[in-house]
Amino acid sequence: MFNILGRYHTLSATRATDNGMYLQLADLEVLLPARYVPADLQPGGSIEVFVYTDSEDRLVATTERPAGQVGDIVALPVVDKVAFGVFMDWGLAKHLLVPKSEMGQPMEVGQRYVVRIMVDYRSNRLIGVNKLAPFLETPADLQEGQQVEGLVYDKGELGYRIICNGRFAGLLYHNRVYRGLATGEAVTCYIDNIRADGKVDLRLTAGGLAGVEAEAATLLSALEGAGGFLPFTDKTPPELIKDQLGMSKKAFKRALGRLYKARQVAIEAEGIRRLA
Structure with missing residues (x-):
């Protein structure tokens, strides 16, 4: 299940029904609902789909393209808050749950936050994880002056924590920022300094x-x-x-x-x- 959920697959169509087209995924059949079935798709043909689970935890395919797949770190808006977590809009009809236990910061409706898309090993459901530290590591080949693409994780006493290239964290000091940055905002940065402990300082200009x-x-x-x-x-x-x-x-x-x-x-x- 871990290698199936939350990923793109090119699958063969096996049979058509009133509900849609069934697709073969290993030894499983996955339904592509009728509203997503192209007019020219027939049994024996193939199609690229994203596989996730519906509200009843059944495997289902879609031709819609969410903001990311398993392993990706993305910025998403919170659309609902409940006692056990928050739901985020990631481009699919079924919103992505961030369980309360996986929230590394307070998360409010209407705001964007940075999460990693994962499969919850306890429930076999796709979830978002906001506690990112275990998944981040400074690359050994990182160089000062290198351009990186970042997402603003949060704002602290010293500056903004930025998740860079979906792989490591950097710090953008307040005195290096000349406009307000919002949590979840995409920002291009440059490596200013790599400290002895592996922590990374950033700047907004190329130099x-x-x-x-x-x-x-x-x-x-x-x-x-x-x-x-x-x-x-x-x-x-x-x-x-x-x-x-x-x-x-x-x-x-x-x-x-x-x-x-x-x-x-x-x-x-x-x-x-x-x-x-």
């Missing part, structure tokens, strides 16, 4: 020339969105730059210098203007 180019692109986009003029000067408070552009004043100056050198902007007494 070097690539980082300056990214900052310049952000500033140029903001200029275009503001009609070609921004009232930012050397005297503009860092907090305003942070709120409006999502970058530090130091990064703003780097970006401005890059655009000025490329003759894409003019620096005026009251601000900066986009040049055609």
Whole structure:
């Protein structure tokens, strides 16, 4: 069951009924309900499906594609809260249960959280697990400056914990963040430091020339969105730059210098203007 549930399978159709098409999965028959059966699927044909269990714990197939499969770490919204856990919307009619015993943080309806999709060995049901520490390990080949794709797990005293590439955790310090991040939000990060104990520090900018180019692109986009003029000067408070552009004043100056050198902007007494 563990190798069947929560995964994609390409299966052969065996027989059609009023309820749908039965598919062969090893020595089992799995129903693909009629609403998911393509018009051209006939017995003897094959189709890729996702296999899970219905509300009565019967194996069932679907052509719908959920947010992930077993082993994937994903961010999902909570749609219902009950005494024994929460239910999350993962793209299927049957919501994904996160048992209370598997919640590593308070989880509320309407908010997104990061979970790992798993098969509960006690019930043979698909569940979400929010306690991720046992499944995370810093890769031995990780390098400083490397780009990673992350999901915001939570916000702590020092900064945000980010689950990177679905494999390891990193810390993004508050003084490296220039805009609010929401739990479950997808964010591109870069490895800033790998500590002796294997813990990873992150940053949001690439660093070097690539980082300056990214900052310049952000500033140029903001200029275009503001009609070609921004009232930012050397005297503009860092907090305003942070709120409006999502970058530090130091990064703003780097970006401005890059655009000025490329003759894409003019620096005026009251601000900066986009040049055609």
